[in-house]
Amino acid sequence: MRLPRPALIATATATAAATLLLTPNGAVADPTSQPAPPVREGSGASDRTAARTSESTTDRALTSPVTKLTDGTKTAGGGGTRGYPREQVLTPDPENPADKSIKLGLTPYHAIAPKLNALQRLGDRVSVEVAGRSAGGHRLYLVTVTAPESTQQARAQERMRELIENAPSAAAKDPSIKRTYKTPVFFNNNIHGNEWEGTDAALGLIEKLATAQDRSTTDLLARNRVYFNITANPDGRIAGTRANANGFDLNRDFVTASQPEVRAMRQIAIDKQPAVMVDLHGYVNGTLIEPTTPPHGENYEYDLFLKNTYANALGMEAAVNGLGYTPDKDGVEPAQIPFRDQEEGWDDWPPIFTPQYMPFHGTVAAHTVEFPMAVNNDEYDDLPVTELRRRSAINVAIAGAAMRASLNYTQTNRTSLIADQIEVFRRSVTGAAQVPVSPETVPGVPGIGPEDVYTTDFPRAYVIPAGAKAQRSATAAARLVDHLLANDVQVRRATKDFRLAGKTYAKGSYVVDLRQPKRGMANVMLSDGRDISDKVSVMYDISGWSLGRLWGATVDTVRTSSKLSVKLSVPDRAVHEAANVGYVAPRGALRLRLDDAREIAALNSLLADGISVRRAADGSAIVPASARSKAVVLAKKYDVAFDATKATGTAPLHRVRVAAAVTPGELFALREMNFDVTPVSTAILNAGFDWSKADVLFASAGLDHRGLNTAARAALDGFLAREGMIGRGATGAALNAATGLLAVKPVEGNGDANGVVRVVNSADGVTSGAPDHGFVYAPMWFTDLGPRVRVEQSYAAGNPLVSGHWRALEDGGGGPAQAAGQASVVSGPHAVLFGTEPLFRNHPKGQFPQVARALLTVS
Numbered sequence: 105m106r107l108p109r110p111a112l113i114a115t116a117t118a119t120a121a122a123t124l125l126l127t128p129n130g131a132v133a134d135p136t137s138q139p140a141p142p143v144r145e146g147s148g149a150s151d152r153t154a155a156r157t158s159e160s161t162t163d164r165a166l167t168s169p170v171t172k173l174t175d176g177t178k179t180a181g182g183g184g185t186r187g188y189p190r191e192q193v194l195t196p197d198p199e200n201p202a203d204k205s206i207k208l209g210l211t212p213y214h215a216i217a218p219k220l221n222a223l224q225r226l227g228d229r230v231s232v233e234v235a236g237r238s239a240g241g242h243r244l245y246l247v248t249v250t251a252p253e254s255t256q257q258a259r260a261q262e263r264m265r266e267l268i269e270n271a272p273s274a275a276a277k278d279p280s281i282k283r284t285y286k287t288p289v290f291f292n293n294n295i296h297g298n299e300w301e302g303t304d305a306a307l308g309l310i311e312k313l314a315t316a317q318d319r320s321t322t323d324l325l326a327r328n329r330v331y332f333n334i335t336a337n338p339d340g341r342i343a344g345t346r347a348n349a350n351g352f353d354l355n356r357d358f359v360t361a362s363q364p365e366v367r368a369m370r371q372i373a374i375d376k377q378p379a380v381m382v383d384l385h386g387y388v389n390g391t392l393i394e395p396t397t398p399p400h401g402e403n404y405e406y407d408l409f410l411k412n413t414y415a416n417a418l419g420m421e422a423a424v425n426g427l428g429y430t431p432d433k434d435g436v437e438p439a440q441i442p443f444r445d446q447e448e449g450w451d452d453w454p455p456i457f458t459p460q461y462m463p464f465h466g467t468v469a470a471h472t473v474e475f476p477m478a479v480n481n482d483e484y485d486d487l488p489v490t491e492l493r494r495r496s497a498i499n500v501a502i503a504g505a506a507m508r509a510s511l512n513y514t515q516t517n518r519t520s521l522i523a524d525q526i527e528v529f530r531r532s533v534t535g536a537a538q539v540p541v542s543p544e545t546v547p548g549v550p551g552i553g554p555e556d557v558y559t560t561d562f563p564r565a566y567v568i569p570a571g572a573k574a575q576r577s578a579t580a581a582a583r584l585v586d587h588l589l590a591n592d593v594q595v596r597r598a599t600k601d602f603r604l605a606g607k608t609y610a611k612g613s614y615v616v617d618l619r620q621p622k623r624g625m626a627n628v629m630l631s632d633g634r635d636i637s638d639k640v641s642v643m644y645d646i647s648g649w650s651l652g653r654l655w656g657a658t659v660d661t662v663r664t665s666s667k668l669s670v671k672l673s674v675p676d677r678a679v680h681e682a683a684n685v686g687y688v689a690p691r692g693a694l695r696l697r698l699d700d701a702r703e704i705a706a707l708n709s710l711l712a713d714g715i716s717v718r719r720a721a722d723g724s725a726i727v728p729a730s731a732r733s734k735a736v737v738l739a740k741k742y743d744v745a746f747d748a749t750k751a752t753g754t755a756p757l758h759r760v761r762v763a764a765a766v767t768p769g770e771l772f773a774l775r776e777m778n779f780d781v782t783p784v785s786t787a788i789l790n791a792g793f794d795w796s797k798a799d800v801l802f803a804s805a806g807l808d809h810r811g812l813n814t815a816a817r818a819a820l821d822g823f824l825a826r827e828g829m830i831g832r833g834a835t836g837a838a839l840n841a842a843t844g845l846l847a848v849k850p851v852e853g854n855g856d857a858n859g860v861v862r863v864v865n866s867a868d869g870v871t872s873g874a875p876d877h878g879f880v881y882a883p884m885w886f887t888d889l890g891p892r893v894r895v896e897q898s899y900a901a902g903n904p905l906v907s908g909h910w911r912a913l914e915d916g917g918g919g920p921a922q923a924a925g926q927a928s929v930v931s932g933p934h935a936v937l938f939g940t941e942p943l944f945r946n947h948p949k950g951q952f953p954q955v956a957r958a959l960l961t962v963s
Contacts, residue, residue: 154764154785154806155771161239161349162775168364170236173246173375185262187255188248190231191224197242204344208479209493210304210500213242213338219307220245220334226314228252229325235333236368240349242338244368247306249313250286250329251322261286261329265377268522269466269621272530276523287518290331290378290467291507292369292458295355295385297340297347298480301496302384305503306332324515331376336365344484351768352945355383358461359454359629359649361590362772362946369458373465374592379521380416380469380514383458384503389476390437391424391502393417394459396452397442399639402558403455403624403631404463405531407539407546408524410443410556412469414549416513417441420473423509424502436476436498444551448640453647455628464625465592468524469513473506475499532623535562555639562618565662565672566630566652567604570612576873577700579744580656580950582682585614587651588629589681594620596676597683604674605662612683615674630659633860633907641911646881648859648908649947653877656700656950686739689748694727694735695720699873701777701952702742708778709738711759718753723872723957726753760963763798765807765835769945774802776946777956789816795823799963802955804832809842828934828962830955833884836937845935847890851926853883854918859908861920862900863928863940870936870957871897871929877906878928879948884939885926896936897929897954929954936962 194217203212211219223230235246253261264285267275275281291309293302310332313321324330335341339349347353348365357366372378395413400406421439429436442450455461459470477495484492514521530536538559539545541552568581575581588595596615601608604615616626630652636643652659688694697703707725710717715731726749727735735746761780764771774781784793785806790813801824812820824843831840837850858881865871874897885899905920912919928939936958942951 154783155351155766155768156783156785157349157351157768157771159775159781162772164237164241165239165350165363165772166776168237168239170364170367170371171234173233173235173371185255185259187258188231188250188253189224189228190233190248192232194221194232194243200342203342204298204484205300205341207484207489207492208300208496210300210496211307213335213342216245216303216334217243220247223247223307223310223314226311230310230314235372236364238337238339238348238365239352239363240339242342244336244338244365245334246372247310247332247334248329249310249325249332251325260284268526269377269529272526272533272621275526276530281522282519285522287328287380287514287521288331288376288378289328289511289514290333290372290376290381290462292333292336292381292383294341295336295383295458296353297337297342298344298484299346299384299386300341300479301386301475301499302503303335303341304500305384305507306334308500309504309507324511327518328511328514329376330511331372331378333369333372336369344480347768350772352772355458356456356645356945358456358458359651360945360947361587367590370591373462373467377466377525378462379467379525380412380510381459381462381467382471382473382506382510384475384506385472386475386499387478387480388474389435389478391439391476392450392472392474393420393424393439393441393506394452394471394473395441395443396450397446397448398555398558399451399453399636400556400558401452401455401460401463401628402560402634403628405528405538405624406558407541408468408528409463409470410541410549411546412517412521412524413471414441414443415517416469416510417471419509419513420471420506423505427501427505429498434498449642449644451640451644453636453643454645454649456646456649464622464628466525466528468521468528473503475502529621532621533619535619560627560631562623562627563631563661564664565604565618566616566626567609567660567662568614568616569609569658569660570598570614571610574610574613575658576875577656577697578685579700579702579742581614581658582685582743583702583949584651584655584657584659585679585682588616588626589679591622591625591629593622593626593629595679596674597679598674598676600675602674604672605664607660614679614682615672615676617672631661635859635905635907637905637909637911640909642856643858643909646858646908648879648906650860650877650907653860653875653906654879654948654950656875684743685745686743687745687747688732688735688739689746691729692748693729693750693752694732694746695749695751696725696727696744696746698724698957699953700744701773701949701956703744704777704953704956706738706742706744707757708759710734711757712778712780717757719755719757720749720751720753723868725757726751757960758799758963760959761797761799762802762959763793763795763800764802765805766802767805769947770802770804770943773943773946773952774955777952779956779959786811789820792816793819795819798823798827800828800830800959802830802959803836803839805835807835807839809839824934830936830938830958830962832938832941833882837884840935840937846893846930846932846937848886848893848930848937849888850937850939851885851887851922852918853880853885853923854911854913855882857883857908857910857918859910860906861904861940862906863904864898864900866894866896869894869896870931870961871954874954875950878940878942878951879944880910880939881941881944883910883923885923885928886930886937886939887926889927889930892932894931895927895929896931897927897940899923899926899928901925931958931961934962
């Protein structure tokens with residue numbers, strides 16, 4: 105479920121008034137199933153306790169393979185095209201009686217493989233592929249249902265798919281596409297692990313499609329391919345948790361793609377190019393069906409998106425309501441469509457959600473569907489099994505109705521859907537302007553107003569410059585290029601020096617020409633974004649995320665005159681991966697910069713191996729010549745450079761053991777940098793914790809000094825007096841106040857604020873050389889600084905917000921104007937406090953070294 109903002113509470117209250125409490129005869133409309141304030145990382149219920157993920161799940165998330173599922177030349181390993189069906193016998197998983205699905209009468213994960221085996225045996229319509237593995241090591245199943253295809257027919261389908269994406273003008277004129285191209289439809293299920301029922305509805309629909317002999321079904325499968333991600337989050341399905349085994353909400357990870365489940369879904373989007381997709385969630389009563397309220401993602405071809413998404417939503421609404429459930433009899437309210445029924449609070453602005461990511465790969469109808477009857481969290485623990493199963497059965501039926509309605513819409517409108525997908529790509533490759541939505545451009549959609557108009561001014565290109573003077577971190581630039589390529593953004597590399605828009609660039613610079621099929625994807629990731637604080641009063645989730653500002657690489661925006669509108673005059677070639685920047689000087693001592701997370705990871709690997717490393721005056725690490733062979737291995741593994749140096753360094757660096765009361769995203773980021781991390785919390789400390797195994801505490805979530813028993817409080821206070829602490833946000837500030845480490849006054853900004861901000865870094869210390877932009881989420885700053893407190897970083901003067909949503913509170917405080925010029929990061933002999941979010945959801949990669957330097961300094 106995408107938990108709605110307070111703006112939806114009025115709707116929820118009206119709905120609740122018509123419902124019934126649980127009665128002996130089973131009629132129900134549980135008030136807790138109504139919309140509630142959203143879960144926000146750092147302040148929401150899901151993050152009141154610290155992350156406790158095992159290190160092995162982090163390792164799996166970083167290394168878990170993702171299968172390329174394409175049918176064409178992009179296929180890794182040269183496997184070539186295969187026809188359908190693509191049957192395989194799946195090895196069953198061991199039976200797990202603790203699987204949380206069982207109590208609900210739903211399909212436990214261990215029963216899915218046998219069911220898929222049985223479905224494949226029903227005929228020649230069902231194919232199963234393993235799209236990857238979850239963070240917890242479970243298989244991710246992609247099921248394709250379609251009429252059989254020979255290898256030759258499958259190749260023809262792939263040629264048409266490629267033509268639609270890469271030569272859309274030609275595709276629009278190709279009669280074979282209109283006549284024979286199979287429309288791709290994608291159903292994504294169970295991305296939140298404790299929103300189970302989409303999986304069971306999908307299995308039921310697959311069986312019907314596999315066996316039905318009526319003309320409607322045979323015609324549907326002859327003209328469409330239907331894809332099902334059976335469970336996008338098997339870890340959470342088994343455990344009954346929203347998140348995966350790493351504690352990540354996968355439906356927040358699509359810009360970052362830190363988790364293997366998201367990388368698998370990304371590959372499905374690229375390889376299958378669905379025109380229609382539905383993401384099945386719970387629980388909002390009545391059933392919520394997107395499209396959404398403003399603001400709308402400004403990088404979409406939103407006129408085409410709204411046209412199809414709204415029309416399909418009407419069909420799903422009719423199908424759901426047509427099941428006959430009522431408030432009085434079943435506790436089920438009529439379906440709702442936010443675009444039509446609500447004003448704000450359920451937006452499609454950030455591409456972190458599955459349906460908001462998919463349009464950048466050509467999806468022209470994309471939906472979150474929230475079935476109505478809550479069966480998770482308190483309901484799961486408190487309600488009778490019979491009631492839980494009654495609710496689950498309703499949800500399965502509603503999910504199935506939504507899926508069937510989407511197939512009906514696809515079959516009826518397949519020609520126009522493909523034409524609209526072609527038009528998305530045509531506008532992109534030709535640089536055509538977006539078409540603002542209006543009653544004239546999107547006829548049939550009621551209530552379109554100026555509040556729905558969001559477009560952007562696409563630049564001509566982006567350049568990621570090459571050369572030591574142009575990049576603060578060549579490693580960061582290479583990572584950014586590889587991330588763009590992984591998202592199917594076309595990147596080219598200059599073969600000679602060139603000049604563009606009045607600026608000279610060196611050979612080896614990367615060019616992202618926005619005349620390409622995925623221009624929306626390129627721009628949504630690389631642009632600064634937009635300050636939308638004045639557009640709506642509240643946002644559903646994050647509002648700013650610029651990789652160009654947050655990932656540590658220099659990115660130049662190129663805006664040119666119309667004479668360069670056809671082709672950029674750059675001597676370049678297409679690349680499929682970034683050039684390696686890993687390097688080790690052939691002789692002498694080595695210098696490792698510490699400006700990137702991968703450089704930190706390399707340093708920690710050296711320290712773990714007992715290598716004697718010293719800190720240089722500029723904050724880099726000096727590695728002895730005797731460790732050259734180890735450096736060669738690390739340079740290749742992390743793509744980092746060990747340069748020659750004559751410096752000997754000053755203080756020695758030591759392996760840092762971190763006791764971490766942090767969010768899941770922060771825990772993952774710390775482990776990605778190879779810190780030795782032990783999760784802690786109030787409960788763990790109260791049970792007795794051996795502080796001799798830690799060198800520093802990182803506190804941002806799940807640790808309350810007031811909640812510690814006498815022994816635990818004394819042990820913690822003693823540790824902090826000897827060692828030190830890194831604190832972030834309200835939790836870190838409260839712990840600092842309780843222990844008196846730093847004499848500061850923390851000031852909390854608007855708790856709903858988030859985005860990319862301008863910052864000013866100190867010339868040396870923790871933030872030396874850091875990017876001049878940071879990320880905030882419930883921002884904080886520090887005033888009334890004591891005599892031994894040092895300002896490491898401040899919010900920039902004026903309005904520090906570059907993109908996102910940050911308003912002052914009703915009393916006029918807590919806004920960006922109040923934060924301007926104030927300290928955002930402060931330090932002292934035993935502590936560093938962050939008012940920013942440098943590790944947020946493992947996303948702002950360029951900020952990670954700030955935390956690493958703080959840990960190395962304090963310890």
